[in-house]
Structures are given as structure tokens and as C-alpha cells.
Amino acid sequence: MSLRRQLLLWLGLSFCLLWTIAAAWLYSDLRQQMRTTLDQRLAASARMVAGLVAQLPADAWRQAGEPILSIPQSAGVACQINSPTGQVLMRTHGEFDGQLDMPAPGFSDRLIDGQPWRLFTYVQNGLHITTADRLAERVTLQRNVIVVAVVPFVVALLGSLLVLWLGLRRGLRPLERLRRELSRRAPDTLTPIEVEHAPSELRPAIDTLNRLLVRTGEALTREQRFTSDAAHELRTPLTAIKTHVQLASRLEPARAGQALADAQAGIARLQRTLEQLLLLARVEADETAFDRVPVACSIVVDAALADLPDAARICTDDGSAGSLTIAAPQGLATAALRNLLENALRHSPATDSIELAIDATPEQVVFSVRDRGDWPAERDTADLTRRFWRGACGRGPDSGSGLGLTIVAAIATRMGGELVFEPRANGGLVALLSLPRVSDRPYS
Structure with missing residues (x-):
């Protein structure tokens, strides 16, 4: 059953029930009021007759003739006057012989000739005046x-x-407009919905639906971008691996070993690219998927260095790292720092060392990575976080996936931090990764 019919049914039944109860109450009260009013009129008639009788001379009854008046019974009213001895002095209906006699004053009900009558007797100076x-x-x-x-x-x-039906029809019209708007939409249309003159009760639902459409659009964009990135980046490594395997099957054993070694290197690079793509997709997904348990900076540094084959080239100045804690998932913080260090190692001469320092502000912990790599001092750093941008390294075997710094920037943004690059005067870069700090003492 539709919402309109349910509302009409329940409100209509409620209206009918309440109106019926009100009518029954009104009828009961009206009936009582009418009974009281008519009884008062009956009593007033008796008192009026008593007042007229009181104005008659004392011997008026002896001079009167027949005490019975010829009033037809269909008139619905009757009157009788009795003396103190019970003698009928005046009666309006002759056929009511003895049926209007009432020894006691007040109201009573009586059947006269098979019909119910209401009687009232008033006593004045010994006279009993009865009206009916x-x-x-x-x-x-x-x-x-x-x-x-x-x-x-x-x-x-x-x-x-009728007013209820018209009001429900008009009140539910925004829902009908919303239904039509949704029914006309194509499956890939994710623009916000606009309903004209939407009531305040419907506006939160429309806003929630629009936010859902926005999140769905963002999720579809991420999926499409991930699919496009994967297709773009995996095609070349897969082709190279396939070529090396085919060569290994055709060449003599001495040369086949080198082809297989090249294939294994391509597989490692492909695996690294896939890991970076999956990590980037995870970072760009809903932030509620991450557990923001505070982690010590020393743990992040140790985990990042443990994953690097050239960790010996990194000079760490983390004297205050043991007392610093960041509000970020350990896995993401470790991945961000590892990517920064790996990028610095890849673009620096093998004989140079990389400097890693940790500083703190009241709100942020700053990981500083300094290298003397191949980045010119006058060059802009805006392209460093662009997807699959490798600069002058091209696509050599050590060029990386082009996603490392993109992932670092995405992690920093998602965690409420920042990634900044500063070219050095004599070449190289300073990468500053800021992540939210968990303060262990108040700042003055």
C-alpha cells in the first residue's frame, strides 16, 4: 500500500472515530439538556397555572360548571387541578379520569392510554396542580x-x-517530483538532485541522497582511475616479461639465463607497481577504513628503514623521535616515509648519504628528508606528486613506478598533514612530510 493511501486510511479512520465520539458526546449532552429544559417548562406551566388560580375569588369553584375542558389528546399537553380533598376542580382531558392524580409533588413518568407521559405536580394552598x-x-x-x-x-x-485528501496529495507532491527526477536519470548520472519547493522534512533526505551521489561519483572516479592507471602501467611490464620468457625458451642456456633474470626483474617491478597502485587506491578510499591509533615516530622510522635495501646510506637525526607520537596508522606512515627515502636514494649518487631528521611543532611532526640528487635548484616542484611522472629518469629499470610521491602526498592529505618540497641550492631536494602530532604535554 502506498504512503498516501496509508496516511489517508489512518487519518480518515481517526477523523471518523473522533467525530463519532464527539457526536455521541454532543448527542448525550443535548438529550440531557433538552430533558432538563422541557422539565423546567413543564414545571413553569404548573406554576403559571397556580398563579392564575390564586387570582380567582374564593367561591369561583362553586360557581364553575363542568370541570372538564374539551382539549383533544393530540395536543400532547394536559393539566388537572385537584382540591385538598382530592376532588377534580379542573381537567383538560375528560378521558384521563384518575390518571393524572398525584398525591406527592414533583416529577414522574406514567403510561396513559398506552403512551408514556411526563407529569409534574405542584402544590399551592392545598391545591394540587398537575401538568403533563x-x-x-x-x-x-x-x-x-x-x-x-x-x-x-x-x-x-x-x-x-476531502480537505485531508487534497492536503495529502499536495503535501506528498515533492515526493512524487523526487520519484520522477530519479526515474528520469540515467544510471551514470550522479549530479545532485534538485526538488523545487521541497519541504523542510524532505530536505535532509535529499541532502543525504546528494552526499551519497557525490561519494558514489568519487568512488566510481577512483575505480575508473585505478583501472586506467593499471591498464596504462601494467601493459609495458607484462609485455617485457612475456618477451623475456619467450626469448628464454628459444635461446641457448647461457643466454636464456639472462633473459630469465630480466623477466624476474620485470616481475619484481610489476609487483612493486601493483603494490603502489593498491596502496594509492586504499589511501584515496574512505578514511573510516583507517585505524588512527597513535604510533611512536621511532617505530615508524625503524619500520621504514627495515624495508630499504640501502638503509646504511641514511643518516638519521632522531634524537627527539622517541618522545614524539603521531596520530596516523602505522602502516600508512611507514609507507609514506619509506617512499620518500626510496625516492631520495634512487635519485642520489650511490656514494652520497641521505639525511633524515625529525622535528616537531605543537600540532605537527615533521619528517625531513634531504638529498643531493639530480633535482636542479631552479626547477619547480609541482610535478613531483603527479601520477606516473618520472622526470628525467624515464622508464629505466630503476625509474620506479611514478606513484611513490603521489602516495606520500595522498597519505599526508588524508591524515591532515602536508607534503612540501624545497629545492637545494647546489642540487637536490628537501622533502618535508608533516603528520598530526599527539601531544604528550601542554604548550605554553
Whole structure:
């Protein structure tokens, strides 16, 4: 069942139930009020007759003739006056002989000729004055009042249901516009959704959906970029490996060994490229996938140096590293520092050393990597973090994947840090990697 029908059903039933309860309450109160009003009228009639009787002379009853008036029974009202001895002095209906006699004052109900009547007796100076109403007349009056009240009630109820239906139709119109907007979209359309005159209750849902579309678009962009990068970078190594294997199968054993060695080198480079691609895709994914457990800088440095074959060329100045802690996953921090050191080793002469220093600010820990490599002092460093950019190294066997510094920049950005390069005066680079610090003492 649609939301509109559910709302219409539940609200319509609620309206009908509440209006019915209100009508029953109103009818009960109206019936009681009418009974009280008619009883008061009956009592007022008796008192009025008593007032008229009090104005008659004392011998008026002896001079009166027949005490029975010829009022038809269909009039629905009756009156009788009795003397203190019980003698009927005046009666409006002759056929009511003895049926209007009431020894005690007050109200009572009585069947007269098979019809219910309401009687009231008033005593004044010994005279018993009894007035009566036929209850059928009261029932007819109540029925007429109910009919008059029910018609506006039914009209108001039907009008309320109509207004409810129109209000629901108008109120749910933004949902219908949202449905049409979504149904018209192509599967690859991820632009934000705009619904005109959207109510405040629907706006959070639209904003959430738009944020989901943005995240989905970013995820698709990352997947497409990863697919494109993988296809671009893996084609050449795979072709080279295939060529070396084919040569090894055709050449004599002495030369086949060299072809197999070249194939193994290509496999190692391919493996490294795949690892870098996967790490970059992971870094660019949702940051909630990373566990930001604080880690000591000394642990990061030791792990990064352990993965480098030329770690002996790195001179470390980490006197304060033991007391510094960063708010970043150990694996990502280690990968970022290792890539910086590996890049510096690759672009520096084999006889030169690399300087690694660790400094701190109140908010950041700065890893400084200094080399005397082949980077000119006057050259701009903007291209260093571009994907697959290798500069003057080209695509030689030691050129790397062209993703190392891109990964470092992505890790720094994701962790809330920064990667900055500064050319050195006589050639080489200073790479400054900043990561968030976990402070162990307050700063003044």
C-alpha cells in the first residue's frame, strides 16, 4: 500500500472515530439538556397555572360548571387541578379520569392510554396542580434536532476527508517530483538532485541522497582511475616479461639465463607497481577504513628503514623521535616515509648519504628528508606528486613506478598533514612530510 493511501486510511479512520465520539458526546449532552429544559417548562406551566388560580375569588369553584375542558389528546399537553380533598376542580382531558392524580409533588413518568407521559405536580394552598407532556412529542423534537445537527456533521466530516485528501496529495507532491527526477536519470548520472519547493522534512533526505551521489561519483572516479592507471602501467611490464620468457625458451642456456633474470626483474617491478597502485587506491578510499591509533615516530622510522635495501646510506637525526607520537596508522606512515627515502636514494649518487631528521611543532611532526640528487635548484616542484611522472629518469629499470610521491602526498592529505618540497641550492631536494602530532604535554 502506498504512503498516501496509508496516511489517508489512518487519518480518515481517526477523523471518523473522533467525530463519532464527539457526536455521541454532543448527542448525550443535548438529550440531557433538552430533558432538563422541557422539565423546567413543564414545571413553569404548573406554576403559571397556580398563579392564575390564586387570582380567582374564593367561591369561583362553586360557581364553575363542568370541570372538564374539551382539549383533544393530540395536543400532547394536559393539566388537572385537584382540591385538598382530592376532588377534580379542573381537567383538560375528560378521558384521563384518575390518571393524572398525584398525591406527592414533583416529577414522574406514567403510561396513559398506552403512551408514556411526563407529569409534574405542584402544590399551592392545598391545591394540587398537575401538568403533563406526552413523551412522544419530546422524542419527535429530539429527532428533529438530531436531523438538523447530523446534516452539518456529515457535511463537515466529508469536507474534512476531502480537505485531508487534497492536503495529502499536495503535501506528498515533492515526493512524487523526487520519484520522477530519479526515474528520469540515467544510471551514470550522479549530479545532485534538485526538488523545487521541497519541504523542510524532505530536505535532509535529499541532502543525504546528494552526499551519497557525490561519494558514489568519487568512488566510481577512483575505480575508473585505478583501472586506467593499471591498464596504462601494467601493459609495458607484462609485455617485457612475456618477451623475456619467450626469448628464454628459444635461446641457448647461457643466454636464456639472462633473459630469465630480466623477466624476474620485470616481475619484481610489476609487483612493486601493483603494490603502489593498491596502496594509492586504499589511501584515496574512505578514511573510516583507517585505524588512527597513535604510533611512536621511532617505530615508524625503524619500520621504514627495515624495508630499504640501502638503509646504511641514511643518516638519521632522531634524537627527539622517541618522545614524539603521531596520530596516523602505522602502516600508512611507514609507507609514506619509506617512499620518500626510496625516492631520495634512487635519485642520489650511490656514494652520497641521505639525511633524515625529525622535528616537531605543537600540532605537527615533521619528517625531513634531504638529498643531493639530480633535482636542479631552479626547477619547480609541482610535478613531483603527479601520477606516473618520472622526470628525467624515464622508464629505466630503476625509474620506479611514478606513484611513490603521489602516495606520500595522498597519505599526508588524508591524515591532515602536508607534503612540501624545497629545492637545494647546489642540487637536490628537501622533502618535508608533516603528520598530526599527539601531544604528550601542554604548550605554553
